[in-house]
Amino acid sequence: MNNSNKSLLYKLDPRTKMLMLLGFIIGGVLIQDPIIVLVLLLGVIAIYVKIGLTERLKKLMGTIWIAMILLFLLNFPFVKPKPGEEILLYLIPPDHVPVAISNLAQGIANALRFAFFILVATLLTETTPTADLVRALVKLKMPPEIAISIGIAFSYIPVLVKEFETIIEAQRSRGANFETKNPLKKIYLLIPVIVPAMFISIIRGREIAKVIEARGFMYDPRNRTYRRELKLKMEDKGMIILTFVFVICIAILKSKGYLEYTSTLEYLIRR
Incomplete structure (x- = not known):
């Protein structure tokens, strides 16, 4: 930190x-x-x-x-x-x-x-943070619906990697062996990992959609206000x-x- x-x-x-x-x-x-x-x-x-x-x-x-x-x-x-x-x-x-x-x-x-x-x-x-990504996209005049979709997609990358690692560990605990030097065989061995990862991603996407709807995001998203406004500083302009x-x-x-x-x-x- x-x-x-x-x-x-x-x-x-x-x-x-x-x-x-x-x-x-x-x-x-x-x-x-x-x-x-x-x-x-x-x-x-x-x-x-x-x-x-x-x-x-x-x-x-x-x-x-x-x-x-x-x-x-x-x-x-x-x-x-x-x-x-x-x-x-x-x-x-x-x-x-x-x-x-x-x-x-x-x-x-x-x-x-x-x-x-x-x-x-x-x-x-x-x-x-995901909230800053969404706020930045809205500031760039992107429709709020698209902004939050992109923000969630970016933030979900580390979550997806973590779930992928969890599935690998779960399969290993069941006796699966992923240790091989042959790249083609390695891909074949990862099929029991890729399929459940895709299934979990679909379920997680549906849950996120329900949460967004439950929190009322779709009610007048263009006029939403934010606690902290974004402002470009000197280091931002330099970069x-x-x-x-x-x-x-x-x-x-x-x-x-x-x-x-x-x-x-x-x-x-x-x-």
Whole structure:
């Protein structure tokens, strides 16, 4: 809790943090070079450690690594090497699903980008109360019905991860074994976890809808008042400026042909 009182990230206006999230997403989409994406990912990891969310980070990475492996492997059947590029190997011998530097770099970038997006989005929900998210969206002239839906969706991410972990522990207590080095077998073993997790999510969604209706949110939501009004401070304005500078710099570099999948690697080879 002490970290939350000292960290700038906790003190920022939720609108500022949402704009920063949008800027990171735009930058993550434009940046294709896996080395630069890795640098961004390490930067976000450093923020988790700095503000005292190390345990949360470990749990997240322990959950999303399977999806990262899947994204990496599913890249090769759909992305072909560049014409004339040297083939490193074939995933399906003798000559099916070729792997070259270009699609290998793209597969790594896609996996790292997925982890980057998840960590950044979770960072927003971990440092911003749901009520502040809803209030920020309403301030941005979004319909209150949509605002509360998005706010609940963001806040439900850590709840869903926690329920996923609880189901895994429950299945282990019944004798299930999820320890395997084979990623495909790992996915198959997780089916008894994914199905009840989806079922619980549907039930939880219905309960949330009933609670919202019982508390009278749908009665004139546009004219609701809030105890604390949001105001942009000096640090908010500074972070907004830095976010715009970051996105503009990334867009300029992208337009000049940099930030491609093998840009950094080709530069290092030329050096």
